Amino acid sequence: MGSFLAAATLFSAPAFSAELDFSPEQPNRLRTEKSEAVVNAVPKDFKFVQDGKFVVGINPWVPPISTYATDAKTVVAFDPDLIQLVSDTLGRELVLVPIAWADWPLSLQSGKFDAVISNVTVTEERKEKFDFSTYRKDELGFYVKADSPITSLKEPKDIAGLKIITDPGTNQENILVQWDKQNVEAGLKPVEIQYYDDDAVKSLAIDSGRADAVFSVNAVQAYAASQHGKTKLVGTVSGGWPQTAEVAITTRKGSGLADTLTLSLNELIKNGKYHQVLERWSLSSEAVDEAKTNPAGLPKSGS
The missing domain is CATH 3.40.190.10 (Periplasmic binding protein-like II)
Structure with missing residues (x-):
């Protein structure tokens, strides 16, 4: 990633516990010895x-x-x-x-x-x-509205003609731009890339249908989905596509x-x-x- 924000057997989303500890005391924080x-x-x-x-x-x-x-x-x-x-x-x-x-x-x-x-x-x-x-x-994820008919976004042709939210100045934006270029050269419909500074506005765009998907840091999106249940994972991509990234x-x-x-x-x-x-x-x-x-x-x- 280059910035902040961010289905069945094909994809794996982290399984989040509802009891993640965000207390300042962090009583269960792991410690180790000097080496x-x-x-x-x-x-x-x-x-x-x-x-x-x-x-x-x-x-x-x-x-x-x-x-x-x-x-x-x-x-x-x-x-x-x-x-x-x-x-x-x-x-x-x-x-x-x-x-x-x-x-x-x-x-x-x-x-x-x-x-x-x-x-x-x-x-x-x-x-x-x-x-x-x-x-x-570094793993990125495509998330759509929970009741969206979209079930798989994992390669360039899958995103043709869609409206997708991502983060400016990041690897995920670069991937979308590259995929869109491939699609247009192949005669497919272009992608409409959207940007929002406010997470609430971003969520509203998905809820209202103004955007079809969010493409951002998978761990972050998975956590959000586990908390509000409004979105679902439909595909993951390495943050360094087509290379792997760490x-x-x-x-x-x-x-x-x-x-x-x-x-x-x-x-x-x-x-x-x-x-x-x-x-x-x-x-x-x-x-x-x-x-x-x-x-x-x-x-x-x-x-």
Whole structure:
């Protein structure tokens, strides 16, 4: 993903518990021990922003990825839980700093944070300025009104002539544009792409029939569907279509911290903590088998 927002046997949506915990106390948050291997892997010349602490920028946008707790100030959900475990392996106190999505690149480059965890997808363009430690699959979903006759949206021809809501400046928008181009070249009807800043207006567009579907981050849309029951999943697509895509903890280019964080993530994968956190937030379907440092990212536009 490049921004905020976001059938039977063919597709799998996360099965959300109605009892997800959004309290500021987070009594069931998983913790782990300091790892000497991880601590020793920190580059000798790397200087953390604060002594004894791990300062991480995060964009609290929507559950179950990251959001504000019921006190409207504590950041909770999957990303905060995972980065807490990483911080534990470093033997450091975690300091989460809420930021706007648009601000993370400059804030990280200027040294305000040691790292950023904010559903950032690995791309070749971003790799020119940042290093990455992958931790989750980037999966997008098509959601339609619960009683919609549409049952499957999984390839370009399926969306021909439809009105689809998506998020500007994101991978999902780029995919829709590419699919629409293929359709038009094949003589099919064009797609009408719609954008809404307000989630309530977006929901109204689906309810009223002004839009046929929403194409956005699958985990976010699945959570929303589980809460209001007004939409249903009719197809999933990799966020990097036609390649696969993964989201990653992001660090400054050449700082050397990415390898350390990748080591931490792989320890958490091996000891089961990683999968426990995914399960806690109903995201097990987006698990990776192995964390990687700077894997091949989504290609640059036009390449």
